[in-house]
Amino acid sequence: MKSGFSALIVGLIFSLGLGISGMTNPQKIYGFLNIFGQWDPSLMFVMIGSILVHSISYQWIKRRPSPLFGQWPIQADRKITPRLVFGAVIFGCGWGLAGYCPGPAIVSAASLQMRPIIFVGGMLGGMFIFKILNLKVLRP
Amino acid sequence: MNIEWVHALWGGALIGVAASMMLLLTGRIAGISGIVNGLLSPVRGDIAWRLCFVLGLLAGGALLPIIIQNPFSGSLATSDWSVGLAGLLVGFGTVLGSGCTSGHGVCGISRLSPRSMVATAVFVTSGILAVTVLTNFGFFQ
Numbered sequence: 001m002k003s004g005f006s007a008l009i010v011g012l013i014f015s016l017g018l019g020i021s022g023m024t025n026p027q028k029i030y031g032f033l034n035i036f037g038q039w040d041p042s043l044m045f046v047m048i049g050s051i052l053v054h055s056i057s058y059q060w061i062k063r064r065p066s067p068l069f070g071q072w073p074i075q076a077d078r079k080i081t082p083r084l085v086f087g088a089v090i091f092g093c094g095w096g097l098a099g100y101c102p103g104p105a106i107v108s109a110a111s112l113q114m115r116p117i118i119f120v121g122g123m124l125g126g127m128f129i130f131k132i133l134n135l136k137v138l139r140p
Numbered sequence: 141m142n143i144e145w146v147h148a149l150w151g152g153a154l155i156g157v158a159a160s161m162m163l164l165l166t167g168r169i170a171g172i173s174g175i176v177n178g179l180l181s182p183v184r185g186d187i188a189w190r191l192c193f194v195l196g197l198l199a200g201g202a203l204l205p206i207i208i209q210n211p212f213s214g215s216l217a218t219s220d221w222s223v224g225l226a227g228l229l230v231g232f233g234t235v236l237g238s239g240c241t242s243g244h245g246v247c248g249i250s251r252l253s254p255r256s257m258v259a260t261a262v263f264v265t266s267g268i269l270a271v272t273v274l275t276n277f278g279f280f281q
Contacts, residue, residue, distance in 0.1 A: 095270075
């Protein structure tokens with residue numbers, strides 16, 4: 001109940017941040033990635049703003065014995081693996097191709113425009129394909 | 141300073157606030173691809189908060205046109221099928237690489253995770269290459 005309500009509010013604030021910063025505008029993503037053409041640096045400021053806030057708050061939050069609701073999760077994998085790198089390469093290609101990453105695409109789908117809905121459908125399909133491959137091929 | 145940069149900075153700060161709240165309240169990473177992917181392999185007791193988060197994203201999307209002008213403008217001059225293909229690549233790639241712009245780019249870099257720094261450097265470079273190659277082949281016209 002508490003974690004559900006927290007997630008709802010966090011999702012809402014996250015979404016407004018994505019919209020205000022320009023991340024829901026595929027032209028802005030295109031402009032940011034087009035460094036050899038007419039480069040638009042604005043998305044660099046999104047990174048600066050978010051990392052500035054979160055890197056400071058992180059130092060403070062991590063000192064707590066536990067989060068407000070629940071427990072700290074177990075430390076995740078820290079190794080740099082081929083999976084991490086290949087995954088990032090494939091993600092980057094899709095990001096450049098449509099100008100959407102997962103968050104902004106879901107936020108934009110609320111507009112009921114076709115493009116973000118198609119993208120989110122494709123994204124769920126890609127995640128599903130991974131799930132099948134991971135079960136049957138990558139880890140036989 | 142360009143007004144769009146100011147919006148980017150403030151919007152980014154808001155994203156940082158959301159990621160901080162997620163960590164402080166629930167102890168979780170506000171990584172959107174991971175949260176969505178968890179819904180495809182549902183585990184009992186681990187579904188509701190994910191759905192609530194996605195619902196929050198959609199609610200924000202519905203509110204955005206009231207707050208700012210044309211939040212969803214600027215679609216690229218490409219075909220629908222290429223957008224679907226891009227979605228497939230993003231879905232597959234973010235799960236294989238354990239994160240996207242939010243999980244690696246914002247949360248991971250903020251906690252100085254070497255994995256996330258490498259992943260972010262790689263997906264930005266890969267995005268730049270994709271855009272550069274496609275632009276030079278006249279794909280975005």
